[in-house]
Amino acid sequence: MAERLRERIREAAGRAAPLRLRGAGSKDFYGGTLRGEVLDTRAHAGIVDYEPTELVVTARCGTPLAELEGALAAQGQMLAFEPPHFGSGATLGGCVAAGLSGPRRAAAGALRDFVLGARLIDGRARELAFGGRVMKNVAGYDVSRLLAGSLGTLGLILEVSFKVLPRPATEHTLRLELPQHKALESLNRWAGAPLPVSASAWRDGELWVRLSGAERVVRAAALKLGGDALEGAHAGRFWSGIREQTDPWFAGDVPLWRLSLPSAAAPLELAGAPLIEWGGALRWLRSRADAATVRAAAAAAGGHATLFRGGDKAAGVFAPLAPALARLHRELKAAFDPAGVLNPGRLYPDF
Amino acid sequence: MGEALPVAGRERQRAVAQALRAFLPERAVLWQEEDTRPYECDGLTAYRQVPMVVALPETEAQVQEILRACHALQVPVVPRGAGTGLSGGALPPGDGVLLSLAKFMRIVRVDPVARIAVVQPGVRNLAISDAAAPYGLYYAPDPSSQIACTIGGNVAENSGGVHCLKYGLTVHNVLRVRGYAADGEPLDFGAEALDAPGFDLLALVVGSEGMLAVATEITVKLLPKPPAARVVMASFDDLQKAGDAVAAVIAAGIIPAGLEMMDRPATRAVEEFVGAGYDLEAAAILLCEADGLPEEVEDEIAKVKEVLTRAGATRLTVSRDEAERLRFWSGRKAAFPAMGRISPDYYCMDGTIPRKRLGEVLGFIGDLEKKYGLRCPNVFHAGDGNLHPLILFDANDAGELKRTEAFAAEVLEKCVAVGGTITGEHGVGVEKINEMCVQFGSEELELFHAVKRAYDPAGLLNPGKAVPTLARCAEFGRRHVHAGALPHARLPRF
Numbered sequence: 001m002a003e004r005l006r007e008r009i010r011e012a013a014g015r016a017a018p019l020r021l022r023g024a025g026s027k028d029f030y031g032g033t034l035r036g037e038v039l040d041t042r043a044h045a046g047i048v049d050y051e052p053t054e055l056v057v058t059a060r061c062g063t064p065l066a067e068l069e070g071a072l073a074a075q076g077q078m079l080a081f082e083p084p085h086f087g088s089g090a091t092l093g094g095c096v097a098a099g100l101s102g103p104r105r106a107a108a109g110a111l112r113d114f115v116l117g118a119r120l121i122d123g124r125a126r127e128l129a130f131g132g133r134v135m136k137n138v139a140g141y142d143v144s145r146l147l148a149g150s151l152g153t154l155g156l157i158l159e160v161s162f163k164v165l166p167r168p169a170t171e172h173t174l175r176l177e178l179p180q181h182k183a184l185e186s187l188n189r190w191a192g193a194p195l196p197v198s199a200s201a202w203r204d205g206e207l208w209v210r211l212s213g214a215e216r217v218v219r220a221a222a223l224k225l226g227g228d229a230l231e232g233a234h235a236g237r238f239w240s241g242i243r244e245q246t247d248p249w250f251a252g253d254v255p256l257w258r259l260s261l262p263s264a265a266a267p268l269e270l271a272g273a274p275l276i277e278w279g280g281a282l283r284w285l286r287s288r289a290d291a292a293t294v295r296a297a298a299a300a301a302g303g304h305a306t307l308f309r310g311g312d313k314a315a316g317v318f319a320p321l322a323p324a325l326a327r328l329h330r331e332l333k334a335a336f337d338p339a340g341v342l343n344p345g346r347l348y349p350d351f
Numbered sequence: 352m353g354e355a356l357p358v359a360g361r362e363r364q365r366a367v368a369q370a371l372r373a374f375l376p377e378r379a380v381l382w383q384e385e386d387t388r389p390y391e392c393d394g395l396t397a398y399r400q401v402p403m404v405v406a407l408p409e410t411e412a413q414v415q416e417i418l419r420a421c422h423a424l425q426v427p428v429v430p431r432g433a434g435t436g437l438s439g440g441a442l443p444p445g446d447g448v449l450l451s452l453a454k455f456m457r458i459v460r461v462d463p464v465a466r467i468a469v470v471q472p473g474v475r476n477l478a479i480s481d482a483a484a485p486y487g488l489y490y491a492p493d494p495s496s497q498i499a500c501t502i503g504g505n506v507a508e509n510s511g512g513v514h515c516l517k518y519g520l521t522v523h524n525v526l527r528v529r530g531y532a533a534d535g536e537p538l539d540f541g542a543e544a545l546d547a548p549g550f551d552l553l554a555l556v557v558g559s560e561g562m563l564a565v566a567t568e569i570t571v572k573l574l575p576k577p578p579a580a581r582v583v584m585a586s587f588d589d590l591q592k593a594g595d596a597v598a599a600v601i602a603a604g605i606i607p608a609g610l611e612m613m614d615r616p617a618t619r620a621v622e623e624f625v626g627a628g629y630d631l632e633a634a635a636i637l638l639c640e641a642d643g644l645p646e647e648v649e650d651e652i653a654k655v656k657e658v659l660t661r662a663g664a665t666r667l668t669v670s671r672d673e674a675e676r677l678r679f680w681s682g683r684k685a686a687f688p689a690m691g692r693i694s695p696d697y698y699c700m701d702g703t704i705p706r707k708r709l710g711e712v713l714g715f716i717g718d719l720e721k722k723y724g725l726r727c728p729n730v731f732h733a734g735d736g737n738l739h740p741l742i743l744f745d746a747n748d749a750g751e752l753k754r755t756e757a758f759a760a761e762v763l764e765k766c767v768a769v770g771g772t773i774t775g776e777h778g779v780g781v782e783k784i785n786e787m788c789v790q791f792g793s794e795e796l797e798l799f800h801a802v803k804r805a806y807d808p809a810g811l812l813n814p815g816k817a818v819p820t821l822a823r824c825a826e827f828g829r830r831h832v833h834a835g836a837l838p839h840a841r842l843p844r845f
Contacts (some may be wrong), residue, residue: 133736331805
């Protein structure tokens with residue numbers, strides 16, 4: 001199968017014909033324009049190696065994320081970054097290419113933090129392997145982490161090895177009523193103390209906090225934080241709604257902006273109330289404000305803004321890069337994909 | 352010893368020093384051999400080269416000017432922090448400038464609310480935690496040389512430590528790196544936010560061994576200091592059983608703060624040296640640390656004891672207080688200086704293997720001890736599979752040196768063969784550059800060179816390190832390893 005994918009890329013590169021690398025298409029909405037003939041990666045599927053006591057799983061790009069998570073759950077383990085699926089059938093390849101992490105990100109780390117190694121096919125149809133299946137590896141540049149969030153512009157991600165973690169023994173969710181600035185202040189204070197906060201979400205004057213870990217620790221923290229406890233199934237549905245953006249807050253067609261900010265940044269003076277995750281470091285905004293206004297506010301707060309869903313992509317989906325970084329992006333793209341056939345325009349319009 | 356500059360190079364040296372003196376004070380440009388000699392090597396002393404010129408800038412503007420001037424003159428530049436690196440990553444260029452960041456020692460800002468520290472690259476690893484301590488915070492990665500090594504060097508090497516299974520490596524704990532490209536262009540990777548737009552260039556620059564950019568300011572994450580920590584010391588009468596016990600701890604859903612193993616030759620050497628209270632009859636001992644809230648630690652220690660007992664531990668001791676905890680660790684941290692006491696020289700390897708292959712690899716090393724007639728105690732970051740076999744030899748005996756090289760070569764090849772890597776945390780530098788030919792194929796190496804060219808088309812920044820040329824791989828065919836002993840022999844390591 002990998003050979004067939006290579007052949008398609010070799011052939012497309014030969015005639016400089018753009019290819020659109022695609023798994024289940026659950027994240028078609030994300031990123032810049034979709035161009036080129038679809039190259040479906042789903043047939044290259046399956047878990048290659050999973051050794052729970054090594055805390056490492058290796059799987060092919062077409063493996064459904066749900067299947068992978070199921071296999072881990074059967075051994076009491078998980079992908080700690082809680083990747084959003086954004087639709088049934090979401091694949092591992094798409095998950096890594098999008099590089100998105102879910103509610104546990106602020107506590108456990110991002111997708112890229114758990115990538116240990118990868119195989120890819122670059123734009124010259126070479127099958128390359130970087131990193132490995134071990135926890136520590138500093139041989140060569142860290143190309144496998146670079147693939148996380150590259151949206152398929154550097155290569156077709158064939159196979160990825162992840163560090164996995166045990167599922168927490170206990171999870172407990174609390175709800176508190178707090179205005180935005182108080183919620184931000186509390187979240188930053190708690191993050192500076194040894195408390196087992198594993199997720200947070202604030203919207204419309206309510207703050208949800210998830211505690212994870214050993215039972216005694218979770219119980220003690222719950223007493224300390226106060227608020228109302230949410231019953232387990234209810235809590236599960238709530239966090240799934242945040243992770244998959246099926247929570248009613250995300251409904252409607254007003255453009256959805258993703259603002260990545262320093263967690264302690266003050267509430268932004270932008271029209272529309274946010275939904276805040278990651279202890280304050282991720283702020284979703286429904287707003288028809290023009291892109292320049294949103295981006296300027298994010299930049300002033302020390303972060304950046306992405307037009308995540310909807311809206312007018314003509315103004316650019318991702319925050320424009322400083323000239324020096326833009327040049328590095330173009331040079332790296334040329335190093336991986338000299339003919340520029342892999343997902344052109346998906347990340348930035350110029351490559 | 353590296354050669355002093357040949358007469359032919361003197362003119363070039365004068366020209367470069369003069370170009371730098373145009374904007375640097377006299378004390379910041381060293382070129383006389385008595386001044387440049389101290390920079391001839393880093394922690395890997397087997398490789399020495401006196402640099403043509405040493406530059407000691409104090410400001411970012413000066414760093415930029417140095418890079419611009421060197422770029423204009425096409426002079427190689429090698430950045431250096433404290434020089435404690437173990438792979439020769441800061442080996443100077445005989446025809447270039449050693450750029451010391453030693454004067455960049457300022458902690459710019461500690462923000463206890465945002466839980467970050469903004470520091471200059473010459474700040475020592477431990478100094479960050481010291482500065483954060485009043486707020487109950489600390490910087491997690493703790494390479495054992497943390498009293499001396501700098502954060503700039505940690506970023507270059509993606510340094511680990513004994514707590515990285517739970518708390519991650521440098522790459523997991525750095526938010527932002529500001530610095531300059533080889534031509535002096537300012538660069539800013541990452542952000543004080545948790546991510547930045549575009550490719551993850553922050554992940555790429557961490558561990559790039561000073562070949563892509565020169566860092567001048569680094570923002571790190573600070574974590575709340577765990578209020579409690581205790582360590583279990585367990586004895587095993589068999590190495591494989593100890594390896595299986597590590598797997599059993601992980602299988603029980605525990606991620607210990609630290610999980611270290613030492614074999615009997617290693618414990619015997621350190622016990623004589625520091626008196627850590629190790630069980631000298633055990634074939635191997637495991638140190639397993641739990642940290643967190645007191646009740647969390649109590650529960651985890653109970654669970655660990657149960658798992659280790661079931662796994663066949665012959666003796667279990669739990670640290671009763673902080674003094675005892677530190678005493679248990681003192682032996683582990685003194686493993687390297689202890690080897691220095693029982694052998695004139697020792698050669699440290701840094702392979703990482705899948706943990707399940709531990710028994711096989713240790714057996715293989717045992718066979719090699721007989722084959723080469725050399726002793727090789729083992730210390731092992733068991734939690735993350737990072738093995739540090741220490742070959743004991745006498746560098747004055749040419750035969751032993753040669754046998755050590757061959758021994759080490761076989762061990763590293765074995766690490767690759769079982770699915771591991773030639774370096775878990777010390778970097779490639781010049782030391783393992785030939786092993787890179789074993790670890791990677793020519794196409795991967797070609798891509799590494801292309802990545803390097805994207806940042807540094809002229810190839811001036813730390814040239815010749817970390818990634819071998821294809822010609823070099825062809826020439827060496829099978830690689831060969833040079834031995835090196837450590838300076839600062841009493842500095843805790845690994």
